[in-house]
Amino acid sequence: MESEKHVLSVKYSPSTALELTFLADSLKGIINEFRIFERSIHSEKDYIRSDLYIKGVRNGSVVIDIFNSLNASGLFDDCDKFNHIIDFSRNLLGMHNFFINKTDKPDGLSVENARNFARIIEPAAKDIGGSINICGNSGGVNIVNIGLTHSEAAFAHGNALNWAALQQVPVSHKAQEELFYWYQARDASSTKHGDKGIIEAISSDPIATICANDNVKGKMLNEALFKKAYFVEVEVHTVENKPKLYKILKVIQSIDK
Numbered sequence: 001m002e003s004e005k006h007v008l009s010v011k012y013s014p015s016t017a018l019e020l021t022f023l024a025d026s027l028k029g030i031i032n033e034f035r036i037f038e039r040s041i042h043s044e045k046d047y048i049r050s051d052l053y054i055k056g057v058r059n060g061s062v063v064i065d066i067f068n069s070l071n072a073s074g075l076f077d078d079c080d081k082f083n084h085i086i087d088f089s090r091n092l093l094g095m096h097n098f099f100i101n102k103t104d105k106p107d108g109l110s111v112e113n114a115r116n117f118a119r120i121i122e123p124a125a126k127d128i129g130g131s132i133n134i135c136g137n138s139g140g141v142n143i144v145n146i147g148l149t150h151s152e153a154a155f156a157h158g159n160a161l162n163w164a165a166l167q168q169v170p171v172s173h174k175a176q177e178e179l180f181y182w183y184q185a186r187d188a189s190s191t192k193h194g195d196k197g198i199i200e201a202i203s204s205d206p207i208a209t210i211c212a213n214d215n216v217k218g219k220m221l222n223e224a225l226f227k228k229a230y231f232v233e234v235e236v237h238t239v240e241n242k243p244k245l246y247k248i249l250k251v252i253q254s255i256d257k
Contacts, residue, residue, distance in 0.1 A: 007065045009133075012132055013131045018127075050084075095114070118160040120134075124153035175249055178202065180199050180248065181229040211247075212249045233252060
C-alpha cells in the first residue's frame with residue numbers, strides 16, 4: 001500500500017510492565033493531535049479525513065508502527081498527497097523542541113496541542129527508568145527522530161501542561177476606542193450577568209460584556225438600546241488570543257444603526 005511508505009513508529013520502553021491506560025491515552029493523544037494537524041493543512045472544502053492504522057506491534061519494547069490512509073482511497077489517483085505522517089512528525093518535533101526549551105514557540109501552538117503532546121509522552125514522564133522514542137519513517141529511513149528519557153519526558157510534560165495552564169489565564173489589553181452594539185442586555189443598570197455585545201472590528205460573535213460602573217450602562221439604557229451603536233472606551237480580555245470579555249469603561253458617543 002502506497003500510504004505505508006510513511007510510518008510513525010512509537011517505541012515505549014517501560015522499566016516495568018506498561019500500564020494499558022497510559023498506552024491507550026498516549027495513542028489517543030496521537031490521534032487527537034493528528035486530526036488537528038490534518039485540518040490545519042487543508043481548507044475546509046478540500047479536507048478529507050484519513051484514518052490512522054497500526055501496521056504492526058514489534059517485540060522487545062512496545063513498538064507501534066502507525067500509518068494513515070483514506071477509507072475511500074480508491075476514489076483518488078494520488079492518495080499519497082493525503083499522507084502527512086512525516087510532516088506530522090516534524091510538527092511533534094517542533095513542540096518537543098519548544099517544551100525542552102530548545103527553540104521558540106511554534107506558530108499556531110494551542111492549549112489543545114500542548115495537552116495532546118503531554119498526553120503522548122506521559123508513559124515515559126510517569127515511569128522512572130522509562131523512555132519514549134517517536135520516529136517519522138519514510139521507506140525504511142528515519143526522517144524525524146524524537147527521543148526522551150524519563151527525566152527529559154517529565155521536564156517536557158511539565159512544561160507543556162504549565163504552558164497550557166498559563167494560556168488559560170485571561171489577558172487584559174489596554175483600553176481602546178471601538179464601535180460597540182448590544183446583542184442582548186438586561187434592563188437594569190446594576191445587572192452584571194447575561195449581557196453580551198458585539199465589536200465587529202474584533203469579532204462578529206457576541207461576547208460577554210460588563211460595564212465599569214452602573215452609570216456607564218445607565219447611559220445606554222436611557223436610549224433605544226438595540227437601535228443604537230456606541231463609540232466606547234473598552235478593555236478587551238482574551239484567553240488564547242480570543243476575546244472572552246468586553247469591559248466598557250466609558251461611552252463616548254451613540255449613533256443610529
